[in-house]
Amino acid sequence: MSDQTPTPFILDTSVLTAIARGDTDIIALIQAYDSRKQPMVIPALAIAGACLDARGEEAGDLLAGLELLDNAMVASLSGSEQAARLAYVVARTGLDPWDAHAAAVADVAICPILTLNAARWREHAADLDEPLHIVEIADPGD
Amino acid sequence: MSDRKTRLTITVDPHISAYAEQLVEAGQAASVSAVFNEAMAEKAYRDRRRRSLWKTKTDAADPQRVERMMTHIDQQLGQ
Numbered sequence: 001m002s003d004q005t006p007t008p009f010i011l012d013t014s015v016l017t018a019i020a021r022g023d024t025d026i027i028a029l030i031q032a033y034d035s036r037k038q039p040m041v042i043p044a045l046a047i048a049g050a051c052l053d054a055r056g057e058e059a060g061d062l063l064a065g066l067e068l069l070d071n072a073m074v075a076s077l078s079g080s081e082q083a084a085r086l087a088y089v090v091a092r093t094g095l096d097p098w099d100a101h102a103a104a105v106a107d108v109a110i111c112p113i114l115t116l117n118a119a120r121w122r123e124h125a126a127d128l129d130e131p132l133h134i135v136e137i138a139d140p141g142d
Numbered sequence: 143m144s145d146r147k148t149r150l151t152i153t154v155d156p157h158i159s160a161y162a163e164q165l166v167e168a169g170q171a172a173s174v175s176a177v178f179n180e181a182m183a184e185k186a187y188r189d190r191r192r193r194s195l196w197k198t199k200t201d202a203a204d205p206q207r208v209e210r211m212m213t214h215i216d217q218q219l220g221q
Binding site: 022024025027028029031032033058061062064065068112114135136137138139140141 | 188189191192193195196199200202203204205207208210211212214215218219
């Protein structure tokens, strides 16, 4: 087994929304990656976007449960520099702030964005100076 | 686990400290220590409930489908 830490995944709003809606397969997928010690980053604004879509106590508990995973961490939006960077990404890509935060984190950290909606991301993958690396969650058997 | 209380020193935000003292003054808590003890006990309960919810959802998943999705992701990362 390699000692090398894997490159973190950035979870976008589509993944967080699926979790908030209680999608068992997506929850199990994220849990499996956590068991594999795969680092995962959860942009705080992406959580906000998911909360807008799926409300209720269970949705909130499922999203908060993400933070209890050993290898998941929330990326907050902190300070004027990060706020300005977010505004820049919104202006360059036209993404909403939820996904723009994911893009901003991915752009700085050079990490892939894990998404259920790769088509949407591919429209914007080349909008920033460096291309975004998009990884789609899909079942080839569907 | 012992029922004896453990002494610890914590640093908290001023508004949180003020609220804890306000609860004591209003007679809604026995002491500032009791306020923080109760808050942590509640957090422990919430975290257990959330972990349990995640486990319930994970147990209800289709493991073959999850495996296929992970393989698909691994293939994309390998490109």
